[in-house]
Amino acid sequence: MKFGGTSVADEAAIGRVTAIVRRQLERQPASDSPPLIVVSALSKVTDGLLQVARFTAEGDRDQALTRLGELADRHVAIAATVTSGARLAAVTRDLHAEFTATSDIVRALSSLHDVSPRLLDAIASTGELASSRLLAAALSESGVPAAWVDAREVLQTDAEFTCAAPDMDGTHARARLKLAPVAARGDVAVLGGFIGTTGDGVTTTLGRGGSDYSAAIFGACLDVSEIQIWTDVDGMLTADPRVVPQPRLVPQLSFAEASELAYFGAKVLHPSTILPAVSKNIPVRILNSRQPNLPGTLITADARSSQGTLTALACKRDVTVIDITSTRMFMAHGFLSRLFDVFERFKTAVDVVTTSEVSVSVTVDDARRVEPIVENLRAFAEVSQEREMAIICAVGEDIHDDPTAFGRAVSALGSIPLRMVSQAASRRNITFVLRDADVQQAMVQLHDAFFGTTN
Numbered sequence: 001m002k003f004g005g006t007s008v009a010d011e012a013a014i015g016r017v018t019a020i021v022r023r024q025l026e027r028q029p030a031s032d033s034p035p036l037i038v039v040s041a042l043s044k045v046t047d048g049l050l051q052v053a054r055f056t057a058e059g060d061r062d063q064a065l066t067r068l069g070e071l072a073d074r075h076v077a078i079a080a081t082v083t084s085g086a087r088l089a090a091v092t093r094d095l096h097a098e099f100t101a102t103s104d105i106v107r108a109l110s111s112l113h114d115v116s117p118r119l120l121d122a123i124a125s126t127g128e129l130a131s132s133r134l135l136a137a138a139l140s141e142s143g144v145p146a147a148w149v150d151a152r153e154v155l156q157t158d159a160e161f162t163c164a165a166p167d168m169d170g171t172h173a174r175a176r177l178k179l180a181p182v183a184a185r186g187d188v189a190v191l192g193g194f195i196g197t198t199g200d201g202v203t204t205t206l207g208r209g210g211s212d213y214s215a216a217i218f219g220a221c222l223d224v225s226e227i228q229i230w231t232d233v234d235g236m237l238t239a240d241p242r243v244v245p246q247p248r249l250v251p252q253l254s255f256a257e258a259s260e261l262a263y264f265g266a267k268v269l270h271p272s273t274i275l276p277a278v279s280k281n282i283p284v285r286i287l288n289s290r291q292p293n294l295p296g297t298l299i300t301a302d303a304r305s306s307q308g309t310l311t312a313l314a315c316k317r318d319v320t321v322i323d324i325t326s327t328r329m330f331m332a333h334g335f336l337s338r339l340f341d342v343f344e345r346f347k348t349a350v351d352v353v354t355t356s357e358v359s360v361s362v363t364v365d366d367a368r369r370v371e372p373i374v375e376n377l378r379a380f381a382e383v384s385q386e387r388e389m390a391i392i393c394a395v396g397e398d399i400h401d402d403p404t405a406f407g408r409a410v411s412a413l414g415s416i417p418l419r420m421v422s423q424a425a426s427r428r429n430i431t432f433v434l435r436d437a438d439v440q441q442a443m444v445q446l447h448d449a450f451f452g453t454t455n
């Protein structure tokens with residue numbers, strides 16, 4: 001059971017979580033293992049810690065420590081509302097210890113004016129370490145037998161700081177060692193999501209939104225019967241509710257559809273969440289912690305949505321389009337491999353690709369290394385780039401059975417200019433690249449055409 005930041009934002013939210021966990025324990029057969037709880041940092045805390053890291057890098061030690069102090073105070077204040085007596089004293093001491101360790105890092109680094117990715121992860125990990133300690137104490141206080149486990153001692157990763165990848169074998173071995181005894185005692189283990197350590201014990205993070213991924217990794221290692229992602233919406237919706245007013249619930253969808261939607265911007269799931277679930281064929285359920293009685297969305301290997309041709313829309317904003325043109329070289333063999341080798345060297349993923357006789361257009365989401373990429377491509381082609389673009393991805397297992405889907409999508413977009421259009425071999429998605437400024441209007445028009453009028 002994974003609870004996101006808004007699900008543990010304050011006293012009331014933590015109260016809802018303890019009720020949900022207690023209900024799970026009451027409903028499941030006594031012979032079943034207790035659920036494993038994975039929790040994100042409290043709402044906005046990771047943003048706050050990254051701000052602390054920025055102040056530190058700028059050498060603004062006072063601002064960094066003040067901000068960190070505010071974050072510590074927020075946790076301690078909530079602890080006082082969800083625990084009491086000796087338990088309150090213990091969790092307050094633990095919270096102070098976590099924040100003191102981070103303030104020591106801030107003090108040391110602020111005079112250097114430098115925060116490496118490795119230390120950025122150490123600072124960012126404070127959020128999940130603190131929230132998990134708080135939730136474990138709140139569960140115990142409410143009578144649920146719970147034990148805090150340091151997630152860094154379980155989730156083993158590579159050393160790619162700020163976007164580490166799990167080492168599944170290492171994590172499996174550590175999970176057996178650290179989590180099995182907790183379950184055997186009948187305790188609910190509570191761990192922070194998002195954080196892990198390298199084989200040498202150095203703290204890493206899985207990238208923003210990574211707690212969903214942590215839950216799926218632990219779930220696969222423990223062979224659980226279901227991975228539950230508890231969040232602030234009713235489930236996977238037909239579009240991001242911040243972009244399209246009143247999207248509908250998607251009651252079920254396939255692993256492939258969910259991966260596609262998550263990759264192209266449906267933030268409700270971290271893009272890698274589905275991978276560990278697929279490997280063990282474990283169903284993933286998305287549920288609303290404010291409305292725990294609603295059925296949510298069930299994601300399984302071969303589920304079919306009943307929405308019609310499309311299952312849902314997703315959009316990824318602020319992407320960069322790079323056009324690579326070479327009249328001389330394009331038809332020569334080896335050209336594409338040379339081209340993609342440049343992206344590979346700069347560790348930049350390409351999302352959408354289209355080609356014409358003399359040019360290739362690609363989109364990249366991570367623009368940090370675009371300048372050196374363009375420079376290297378210029379060694380053998382003409383290159384131009386356009387920023388402030390967006391990708392819209394329409395996803396549905398049934399697209400390949402409906403020859404009219406593509407035409408309906410294009411006509412729904414009317415006069416909105418399209419920069420690239422693509423339909424992959426799986427024919428599970430239709431992808432449009434357009435100006436970021438047009439994305440909201442385009443999403444609303446597509447949503448109206450395929451899911452009925454929004455208001």
Ligand code: ADP
Binds near residue numbers: 209266267313
């Ligand atoms: P949590 O803190 O629980 O991990 P997130 O903010 O990471 O929550 O993800 C939930 C948010 O994802 C929703 O509030 C919603 O704004 C956004 N979202 C984007 N696309 C979708 C979609 N297709 N369905 C549901 N939510 C979506």
Ligand code: ASP
Binds near residue numbers: 047194
């Ligand atoms: N707290 C982390 C973040 O804000 C991870 C997560 O919420 O899943 O990115």
Ligand code: MG
Binds near residue numbers: 209267
């Ligand atoms: Mg999230």
